[in-house]
Amino acid sequence: xxxxxxxMDCGKEFDxxxxxxxxxxxxxxxxxxxxxxxxxxxxxxxxxxxxxxxxNCLKPIYDSKNSASESKNEEENKVKEAYKKYISNLxxxxxxxxxxxxxxxxxxxxxxxxxxxxxxxxxxQNENQxxxxxxEMENTEQKENIxxxxxxxxxxxxxxxxxxxSKSNDIKLDYENKIKSFSNTxxxxxxxxxxxxxxxxxxxxxxxxxxxxxxxxxxxxxGWGYIILLTKLLSIKYNFDSNKYELIPxxxxxxxxxxxxxxxYELMLYDIKLRDKFNNAMCAYLEYLGEFMNYLFKEGKIxxxxxxxxxxxxxxxxxxxxxxxxxxxxxxxxxxxxxxxLLTILKFLILQALIDENQAFKENIDNIDIINxxxxxxxxxxxx
Numbered sequence: 001x002x003x004x005x006x007x008m009d010c011g012k013e014f015d016x017x018x019x020x021x022x023x024x025x026x027x028x029x030x031x032x033x034x035x036x037x038x039x040x041x042x043x044x045x046x047x048x049x050x051x052x053x054x055x056n057c058l059k060p061i062y063d064s065k066n067s068a069s070e071s072k073n074e075e076e077n078k079v080k081e082a083y084k085k086y087i088s089n090l091x092x093x094x095x096x097x098x099x100x101x102x103x104x105x106x107x108x109x110x111x112x113x114x115x116x117x118x119x120x121x122x123x124x125q126n127e128n129q130x131x132x133x134x135x136e137m138e139n140t141e142q143k144e145n146i147x148x149x150x151x152x153x154x155x156x157x158x159x160x161x162x163x164x165x166s167k168s169n170d171i172k173l174d175y176e177n178k179i180k181s182f183s184n185t186x187x188x189x190x191x192x193x194x195x196x197x198x199x200x201x202x203x204x205x206x207x208x209x210x211x212x213x214x215x216x217x218x219x220x221x222x223g224w225g226y227i228i229l230l231t232k233l234l235s236i237k238y239n240f241d242s243n244k245y246e247l248i249p250x251x252x253x254x255x256x257x258x259x260x261x262x263x264x265y266e267l268m269l270y271d272i273k274l275r276d277k278f279n280n281a282m283c284a285y286l287e288y289l290g291e292f293m294n295y296l297f298k299e300g301k302i303x304x305x306x307x308x309x310x311x312x313x314x315x316x317x318x319x320x321x322x323x324x325x326x327x328x329x330x331x332x333x334x335x336x337x338x339x340x341x342l343l344t345i346l347k348f349l350i351l352q353a354l355i356d357e358n359q360a361f362k363e364n365i366d367n368i369d370i371i372n373x374x375x376x377x378x379x380x381x382x383x384x
Contacts, residue, residue: 010056010057012056191204191230192204192226192230192346192350193205194343194346194347194350196340196343199333199336199337199340200336200339200340201223201336201339201342201343202223202343203223203226203227203230203343203346204222204223204226206219206220206222206223206226207219207220207223208223208336208339210332211269211272211275211325211332211335212332217269217270218252221252221253221267221268221269221270222251222252224267224268224282225249225250225251225252225253225254225267227285227342227343227346228247228248228249228254228256228267228285229249229254230346230350231247231285231288231289231292231346232247232249234292234349234350234353235247235292237353238295238296238299238301240292240295240296242259242288242291242292243259243291244258244259244260244288244291245257245258245284245287245288246259247285247288252268253266253268254267254268255267255268255281256281256284256285256288258284265277265280265281265284265285266278266281267281267282267285268281275325278325279324279325282316282323282324283315283316283324285323286313286315286316286318286342289313289342290313293313293345296349296352301352301356302352311342311344311345313345317338318338318341318342318345319337319341321334321337321341322334322335322338323335323338323339323342
């Protein structure tokens with residue numbers, strides 16, 4: 001007994017007789033197979049069929065499918081016709097090409113060969129030029145590498161030269177600073193410090209205090225040793241040579257020698273009983289100093305004569321104060337003052353020497369190159 005279904009489209013009952021749509025459904029096919037065939041048919045037609053559709057409702061759809069198949073066949077026929085036409089055109093063109101090919105003569109073929117040969121020659125020339133360019137480029141690269149190496153070496157050399165020049169400039173600046181600093185110094189100001197301690201004169205720490213006290217003799221002798229040394233250095237500086245005396249600086253045992261008689265005057269106080277001998281030595285020194293002052297005035301080293309200078313030296317006195325050590329407090333005070341006058345004159349001479357030296361440096365130091373730059377370059381080249 002066949003199972004009846006109600007069509008979802010028309011509402012009628014129907015069985016699964018789809019023979020009219022050529023679904024290849026057999027009578028003994030099970031229902032599941034029928035459903036599958038209908039489902040596959042629907043997929044081919046591009047739609048999904050509900051299973052409860054009767055034969056009458058399904059037939060128009062099938063007819064539509066057949067119509068679509070016919071349309072598809074027409075399209076295929078059109079394509080085939082177009083293809084045939086395309087093939088025919090190709091054959092025609094090919095036939096025409098064969099005719100054109102036959103038109104080529106041996107002369108034209110030879111011409112083409114010549115053109116081809118010319119092209120080959122051009123290609124060969126270009127290849128040769130390319131090889132030449134490559135070789136030139138390699139040579140240029142080698143030259144560039146050599147140049148780069150030389151340039152780096154030159155940079156290194158320049159750096160070394162600049163470093164040496166920097167050192168030389170530092171040395172030059174150091175020399176200039178030292179010389180300028182030295183221009184503000186003086187051997188006399190550095191070695192001899194003259195000052196006053198109340199009524200006593202003082203040189204390099206040696207006090208010219210009471211000569212009657214033996215405890216002061218070393219200080220007095222030392223002070224005269226510095227005075228003789230200072231005066232000797234000043235004489236050498238100004239090329240002075242006394243006609244009568246020669247100074248012999250030997251510290252505490254300094255003395256003066258009379259050139260003609262060879263008499264020695266020892267500037268050394270070691271016994272108050274022998275102070276006359278010491279006084280004679282101090283007087284000889286004052287005579288030497290007065291002669292020296294006159295020499296400096298004549299040479300233009302000082303602007304005033306010994307007669308006009310204050311303190312003024314006359315014989316064994318300076319400003320009427322005797323250089324001799326005599327008995328009595330007043331006389332001793334005169335000796336103290338005379339020593340102070342003497343030291344004042346020596347300070348004046350030291351100042352004059354400093355002025356002379358500063359003037360000499362001033363005329364030269366600002367306009368002189370301490371180190372010649374050419375000498376620097378030569379020294380650097382020799383060191384390399």
